[in-house]
Amino acid sequence: MNFELLIQLLVNGLIVGLLYGVIAMCFVLVYKSTQIVNFAQGEFLLVGAWVCWAFLVYMELPFFVGFLLTLAFMAAFGVLLQMIVLRPMIGEPIISVIMITIGLSIFFQALMKWIFGVDPQSYPQVFDTQSVQIMGLNVEVAYLMSTAIALFIMAAFYFFFKHSKHGLAMRATAFDQQVAQSLGISVKHVFAMSWGIAATVSATAGVVIGLVNGVSDSLSIMGIKVFPAVILGGLDSIVGAIVGGITIGILENLAEFFDSQYFHVGNMYDIAPFYVLLIILWFKPYGLFGTQDIERI
Amino acid sequence: MSEPILKIDKISLAFGGVKALTDVSFEVPRGSVFSIIGPNGAGKTSMLNCISGRYKPNSGSITFNNQNVTHLRPNDRADLGMGRTFQNLALFGHMSVLDNIMVGRHHLLKNNWISGPLYWASKAQKEELEHRRYVEEVIDFLEISHIRKSVAGTLSYGLRKRVELARAMALNPQLILLDEPMAGMNLEEKEDMARYILDLNEEFGITVVMIEHDMGVVMDISHQVMVLDFGKKLIAGLPDEVMANEHVKRAYLGVEDDAELEEVS
Numbered sequence: 001m002n003f004e005l006l007i008q009l010l011v012n013g014l015i016v017g018l019l020y021g022v023i024a025m026c027f028v029l030v031y032k033s034t035q036i037v038n039f040a041q042g043e044f045l046l047v048g049a050w051v052c053w054a055f056l057v058y059m060e061l062p063f064f065v066g067f068l069l070t071l072a073f074m075a076a077f078g079v080l081l082q083m084i085v086l087r088p089m090i091g092e093p094i095i096s097v098i099m100i101t102i103g104l105s106i107f108f109q110a111l112m113k114w115i116f117g118v119d120p121q122s123y124p125q126v127f128d129t130q131s132v133q134i135m136g137l138n139v140e141v142a143y144l145m146s147t148a149i150a151l152f153i154m155a156a157f158y159f160f161f162k163h164s165k166h167g168l169a170m171r172a173t174a175f176d177q178q179v180a181q182s183l184g185i186s187v188k189h190v191f192a193m194s195w196g197i198a199a200t201v202s203a204t205a206g207v208v209i210g211l212v213n214g215v216s217d218s219l220s221i222m223g224i225k226v227f228p229a230v231i232l233g234g235l236d237s238i239v240g241a242i243v244g245g246i247t248i249g250i251l252e253n254l255a256e257f258f259d260s261q262y263f264h265v266g267n268m269y270d271i272a273p274f275y276v277l278l279i280i281l282w283f284k285p286y287g288l289f290g291t292q293d294i295e296r297i
Numbered sequence: 298m299s300e301p302i303l304k305i306d307k308i309s310l311a312f313g314g315v316k317a318l319t320d321v322s323f324e325v326p327r328g329s330v331f332s333i334i335g336p337n338g339a340g341k342t343s344m345l346n347c348i349s350g351r352y353k354p355n356s357g358s359i360t361f362n363n364q365n366v367t368h369l370r371p372n373d374r375a376d377l378g379m380g381r382t383f384q385n386l387a388l389f390g391h392m393s394v395l396d397n398i399m400v401g402r403h404h405l406l407k408n409n410w411i412s413g414p415l416y417w418a419s420k421a422q423k424e425e426l427e428h429r430r431y432v433e434e435v436i437d438f439l440e441i442s443h444i445r446k447s448v449a450g451t452l453s454y455g456l457r458k459r460v461e462l463a464r465a466m467a468l469n470p471q472l473i474l475l476d477e478p479m480a481g482m483n484l485e486e487k488e489d490m491a492r493y494i495l496d497l498n499e500e501f502g503i504t505v506v507m508i509e510h511d512m513g514v515v516m517d518i519s520h521q522v523m524v525l526d527f528g529k530k531l532i533a534g535l536p537d538e539v540m541a542n543e544h545v546k547r548a549y550l551g552v553e554d555d556a557e558l559e560e561v562s
Binding site: 165168169171172175176178179180181182183184185186187 | 349350351370371372375376380381383387389390391392396399400401403464465468
């Protein structure tokens with residue numbers, strides 16, 4: 001058995017899993033507060049990554065300036081998207097709204113291709129060294145940054161929900177919109193805010209992945225890739241999203257390891273998470289951390 | 298009596314062809330306990346929903362504290378000092394009792410999405426403590442301190458009703474709308490709830506508008522009673538006047554059985 005490769009893959013899995021966790025959190029955030037399953041989640045990464053790329057390449061801004069501008073842009077993007085496209089749909093059947101997110105997904109993929117072309121592009125060199133050695137393992141600098149950012153975002157989410165007025169309002173809205181309104185919470189603001197946050201945070205993930213793999217259409221696949229993570233964690237649990245993300249990240253790499261060493265089936269990397277998802281849902285239909293309805297009779 | 302806190306002027310509400318409310322007008326005096334009674338489907342809850350803003354009346358106007366609120370959204374009315382509870386329990390089932398009540402405090406919290414996450418560094422912590430103090434007062438008042446950390450969904454029915462009342466009170470409202478606060482309770486729980494309603498009216502100075510079916514309680518604690526029947530106002534006045542009214546007896550209390558009538562009054 002090739003232990004060195006195994007450990008390298010596990011570390012990769014953890015790092016990528018944290019990113020999945022962040023994306024899954026955005027997914028859960030939107031679902032929790034608005035009940036919408038956002039199929040355009042991956043496009044947030046895509047749009048964010050392209051916008052940042054444009055800032056860096058066309059306008060030749062330094063990386064961190066471009067990055068911050070991207071975040072500001074995406075916050076506005078998320079809020080406007082909610083206000084213009086989704087707000088008129090409040091009160092309509094949820095399935096119609098979900099269909100709209102599928103439409104948005106197709107629209108933004110096409111729009112990005114139209115504007116930036118179909119070829120993958122790479123970011124200008126951001127860090128002096130591409131990778132560093134940590135305890136004998138090769139770790140890309142961009143991944144280190146992504147881990148730090150992911151951890152920071154998770155901590156920020158925790159405090160936001162636990163201790164801020166808006167976090168509390170979001171939790172309340174997630175449970176019951178009408179009651180939340182009767183307690184002075186503006187549901188419109190909560191919705192706009194959750195889309196804004198989801199877009200901003202997703203864009204962060206998009207830029208980080210773009211730094212390593214370049215910007216291309218494949219970023220939007222991330223939206224589908226985190227789906228097992230989200231379901232695994234139980235659709236409405238932030239903690240579940242993180243655990244689900246890390247689990248899927250590690251699973252992918254484990255599957256890759258065993259496949260390359262023993263089975264030689266190919267493509268296990270992409271498929272394995274869905275197998276595990278199936279098995280877990282057999283036994284825990286609400287996901288690992290999802291809310292089962294408490295009912296007192 | 299001073300200026301009425303709530304003035305309802307010719308409210309009509311229809312759902313398609315069904316007229317839920319027709320030309321209902323009434324005034325709620327400041328500091329009173331005002332009960333709305335009537336048979337099932339008379340439009341009581343629709344009336345309450347119009348006041349709280351969940352339904353928009355087709356015509357007529359609602360004036361709260363001399364301000365026309367007819368076109369305001371429910372959350373704006375809550376900001377102005379209007380709290381409510383719901384007929385079927387509407388607690389945030391997975392949150393703790395304390396968190397449930399803190400949501401009621403939400404509109405008074407000042408920290409935002411930047412200072413909130415910076416909990417320790419900013420004033421958010423100090424602010425939360427101040428609100429806690431008021432919330433604790435409400436908790437003490439409703440005698441629910443022993444369950445403050447419990448998850449709301451696991452509590453008994455009577456306790457959940459009390460937590461819901463606490464949450465509405467946390468808004469610091471001037472007017473509180475109670476939709477059947479005692480439905481499904483046993484005698485002891487009803488007596489407790491009646492006492493809380495009287496106390497919150499007298500000690501906290503909150504005006505109460507409530508819908509209740511238990512005529513004994515209604516007659517005991519209300520200052521004024523209004524009877525709705527088929528979406529129309531039948532009569533409004535002092536409890537005794539209302540009880541004496543022939544129409545009320547026919548529409549709501551039933552006249553056939555005089556003995557039973559004596560009993561409930």
